[in-house]
Amino acid sequence: MLKPQxxxxxxxxxxxxxxxxxxxxxxxxxxxxLVFPAExxxxxxxxxxxxxxxxxxxxxxxxxxxxSWCDRIELAPDLAADIGSRKWLRGxxxxxxxxxxxxxxxxxxxxxxAAATMPLGASQQGEFRSQSIAPLALGADTGRHMxxxxxxxxxxxxxxxxxxxxxxxxxxxxxxxxxxxRAGLGSAEVAQVTxxxxxxxxxxxxxxxxxxxxxxxxxxxxxxARALDSLSFRARxxxxxxxxxGAGGLMAVRHPIRVDETPLRIRGTVxxxxxxxxxxxxxxxxxxxxxxRAVDKYLSLDSDLRSGDEFDMILSYKRSAxxxxxxxxxxxxxxxxxxxxxxxxxxxGNDGQMFAASSIGQPRAVPIGQPVASxxxxxxxxxxxxxxxxxxxxxxxxxxxxxxxxPIYAVADGVVTFAGRHGGHGNYVRLQHxxxxxxxxxxxxxxxxxxxTHVRAGQVIGYVGSTGLSTGPHLHFEAYRGxxxxxxxxxxxxQRPEIDGRERDAFKARLNALLGVTPGAALGSIEPVxxxxxxxxxxxxxxxx
Numbered sequence: 242m243l244k245p246q247x248x249x250x251x252x253x254x255x256x257x258x259x260x261x262x263x264x265x266x267x268x269x270x271x272x273x274x275l276v277f278p279a280e281x282x283x284x285x286x287x288x289x290x291x292x293x294x295x296x297x298x299x300x301x302x303x304x305x306x307x308x309s310w311c312d313r314i315e316l317a318p319d320l321a322a323d324i325g326s327r328k329w330l331r332g333x334x335x336x337x338x339x340x341x342x343x344x345x346x347x348x349x350x351x352x353x354x355a356a357a358t359m360p361l362g363a364s365q366q367g368e369f370r371s372q373s374i375a376p377l378a379l380g381a382d383t384g385r386h387m388x389x390x391x392x393x394x395x396x397x398x399x400x401x402x403x404x405x406x407x408x409x410x411x412x413x414x415x416x417x418x419x420x421x422x423r424a425g426l427g428s429a430e431v432a433q434v435t436x437x438x439x440x441x442x443x444x445x446x447x448x449x450x451x452x453x454x455x456x457x458x459x460x461x462x463x464x465x466a467r468a469l470d471s472l473s474f475r476a477r478x479x480x481x482x483x484x485x486x487g488a489g490g491l492m493a494v495r496h497p498i499r500v501d502e503t504p505l506r507i508r509g510t511v512x513x514x515x516x517x518x519x520x521x522x523x524x525x526x527x528x529x530x531x532x533x534r535a536v537d538k539y540l541s542l543d544s545d546l547r548s549g550d551e552f553d554m555i556l557s558y559k560r561s562a563x564x565x566x567x568x569x570x571x572x573x574x575x576x577x578x579x580x581x582x583x584x585x586x587x588x589x590g591n592d593g594q595m596f597a598a599s600s601i602g603q604p605r606a607v608p609i610g611q612p613v614a615s616x617x618x619x620x621x622x623x624x625x626x627x628x629x630x631x632x633x634x635x636x637x638x639x640x641x642x643x644x645x646x647x648p649i650y651a652v653a654d655g656v657v658t659f660a661g662r663h664g665g666h667g668n669y670v671r672l673q674h675x676x677x678x679x680x681x682x683x684x685x686x687x688x689x690x691x692x693x694t695h696v697r698a699g700q701v702i703g704y705v706g707s708t709g710l711s712t713g714p715h716l717h718f719e720a721y722r723g724x725x726x727x728x729x730x731x732x733x734x735x736q737r738p739e740i741d742g743r744e745r746d747a748f749k750a751r752l753n754a755l756l757g758v759t760p761g762a763a764l765g766s767i768e769p770v771x772x773x774x775x776x777x778x779x780x781x782x783x784x785x786x
Contacts, residue, residue: 364388405457413449424455427466434484437493442476451475478559478567498561504572505558505763511550519552528556531571535586535595551577555755558763573755587752598752601745609652609734610698612718617642619715622728637726638719645714647705649682653734657694667708674734683717684708
């Protein structure tokens, strides 16, 4: 009698096995495996290896169980995912454990025992040195040295070179006697050479970097300093000087160098930028800066110059027969428009000032400059309520707001008529200019000029402060005419001509000579003269001598 459950299982088995084969039921986990007996004459379907009966299959090996555990636990997960989770912490512990194991197994750096170095004698060391490669300064040589035999006898004294030629350079802050002593000259000859050189050119005028070609002869006695045979160097741009030994001892011999001093003239169109146009024309940077400073006192570089104007500058220039060239000061600065000169400035006088050709021999009105760098006016000229006294009175000047200690400049050339303490003005300076005009500068922190001093326009005469009746650092600027105060805004100074009479004629002659210079004429090479020796010997012929 079958139970209902068994009856249902049998029906299902018959349905799945229509051929009538009786399978043997084997239970594995939750699945029922049907095993067909081989006696029924049919081949059994292939059954996977893993589907075996638990009792029939062998027990897994330790390695398989460890691999299965590692696969299930996942000891090395991706540390970039699930940060902070239990799996992530497990992977971090794995990484730290492996790192610690690697550090624990790190090999040491203790010394390794090796065979002792073979001791070398003097002859063996010399043999090795003769075959080694080393700098000449460390005693390197070539060839194989042979050991000394009984046939070799030592010399009583080694011969020395008859002459020694060397080149010494005068360093920054160095002196000529120090250079000669380092070259190996004796103290007596050092003093004699210094005296001979000083008769031609002062030792202080020899520039640093000058090279001295020195030839030393034999020693007068054993252990003494070598005697000087000759010494030569470039004393000036136009002179080579040599000290040579003759029958009467050392003497100075001059070797003049022919120098051409034709000024260098550079002209061009202003274009969009005066500076870039001058650089494109080949003008040095220093010369352009001197040109701009000179022109800026007479023309506004922003508004008065146009793109079609022409600039003209002439520089002092030297070129020697040896090929050296030397650029000097700015001699002339000009601006032309439409072929007509608009401004002509030329350097004149011992102080090297630039003078305008149009103002020679006649006075002219020149606007005053700015007394301080700041243009902020805190109080204008006129009546106002005094900030300290508290009542309305005339403010006979202009107050410029400026920081404490800022420099104060003279607005025009003049003479200091007062410099000192002046009541409510505090530290005060008064200047007398041409045409009866005077200016005053008050509340200074410090005065930089003294009474009776001649000052130039733009010269520092003091520094901004708050002395006297003042509420803060500023400059009180006043102007006088005929002893009475006037409004300083927009005044001009009548400047008398500084070049007149015979000097004016010399100025014009010099100006005409400079304007006659052809642009770029100084850049050519110096033509040789008949007295100059011409080298005809080839360099290859000198090798056979």
